[in-house]
Amino acid sequence: MLVDLLKLSWAGIKHRRLRSWLTMIGIFIGIAAVVSLVGLGEGLRVAITSQFGFLGTDSLTVTAVSPGFGPPGQGAVNPLKDDLMKKIESIQGVNTAYARIVESALLEYNDNQRMSYVGSVPEGHDRKSFETMLNLNIETGRLLRDSDKAKVVLGNRYSTEDIFGKPVEVGKEVLINGEPFIVIGILEKKGSFIVDGSILMNEQDAKELYNDDKTVDLIIVKVESEALVPQVQENVEKLLRKERGVKVGEEDFQVQTPAKALESLNQTLFAIQLFVYIIATISLVVGGIGIMNTMYTAVLERTREIGIMKAIGARNSMIFLLFFLESGFIGLVGGIIGTGLGFSLSHGLAFLARQAGFRLIQASVSPLLIFGSLAFSFSLGTIFGVLPALRAAKMQPVEALRG
């Protein structure tokens, strides 16, 4: 019976094709906005936090950026050379400088994949102080050593089964961007997204994985005391301008205190998210009212049809379901288109962002997000369809037959 009513509802929508399409526009704009935003938001958070998070207030990060003019996507970023470390370390007030490779990575285990990021761990005498600075402690297994090759330490997040269906254990092999690595340790739980989701490997492995010998993504400068940070920041900038041959105001690099950078980026991200959510909500409400309007019109137009169906034995509940489902379908189809659009949009924008030099930005539209937005759009349709469907169900057959 339900299947039959579904078919009948679907026929109704197909019959009023143009109107159904127009009605759906409101829904799919809203859904597309939500899907693309949530998809990108996840990617942005990974990007931002992996670069800047959890370094403390007595450190600075140096990154290469696009100088801010010229068309995007021309690969304008001039990467940082790995010989900078020694020069930065010679600046007064600098304790140590670590080179880090931070890249997005596709982690594969138990036939499941997950976007994450790889962070390199400096070798030699820097290793210990780096571990202390990030407060890295091991839960099972051990931390990396200089002699380790094709070995990784994973964040605590992967020790639960909800990422890959089963926990990743010490001694198991994982694939990172298709290359096999052996897991030698799992970090203690930090409660932070960044550390708990990270993949740590030796610098040499990271360089080989990303085919990159002479450049680094990020330099962390540890300053002797917090009070010296502004002074050191200025000197590092001076040094880099000289090294890279750029003038004041044309810098193709950024020297930042991580806490500050993270804060301002999060604020911007939040503002953008809020703005898009508001637009999406308005669009969905307007879309819902559009569905209601269309359904009221449909009920009115099909009054006679309702009368006929009642005359030949349709109960009120069936008439209700017929219009209720039809309304849900309009929402659902709108949702399918919207989700598809949002999926393409988030991946497209992430691609453009990577072309423009934000190499860590990955869109991640999870099955849950897709399923969730489809269920939501169907519910939206049905919610706004309740009143019209009730009106149809309550019609008296004799009056309805008069048309």
Place this chain on the structure above:
Amino acid sequence: MKKSIIKLVKVWKTYKMGDVEVHALRGLDLEVMQGEFLAIQGPSGSGKSTAMNLVGCLDIPTKGTIFLDTHDISKLTESNLAQIRGRKIGFIFQQFNLINTLTSMENVMLPMMFQGFSEEKRRKRAIELLELVSLGDRLDHKPKELSGGQQQRVAIARALAVDPDVILADEPTGNLDSKTGDSVMDFLNKLNKEGKTIVMVTHDDELAQKAGRIVYLKDGQVITKEDRK
């Protein structure tokens, strides 16, 4: 003695038009016997359509009682009535009243769907019925692709779909030319001979003459009954 299938006892139907009450039926007594071909005749405004709505369980009376197979149905809710008429009564309307978005076959299948017949059974029976009304080659045509006579034949097939006890025909030939109208009447007669109870509402004398019994209505009451067979 033939069994009574539908019986209206002192039935009133009153409509409110603003402050004015209009009595469409004023204490109507009417009995439909199993297996008969009854014509309800009367001028427009005589209450014959209202009477048919009540006989067809499409509406409930303001006052009075209606018995269907000895069950009092005059106080039932719309959904219960729908269930009863879906099983017991087949409708044929003057304007055919097919659903334009559905094919002949789907139209005939619809009443069976409301009764929860399986898809396979519906399909099989719809084809049988459409073949019976000589439309076996028009299964996938939509009403707009059919002539008036063909549409009325689809409607007849639909009325027969759940094998109801009573066929109610409201001016079944009103929108057809006389030749097509005759063939529809012949078909109704044939159904009657096969045992179906038929109630036909018409204002046409000639048509009424083809029924087994005629009831004349005027001002919401029966004025004469004529038993012709």
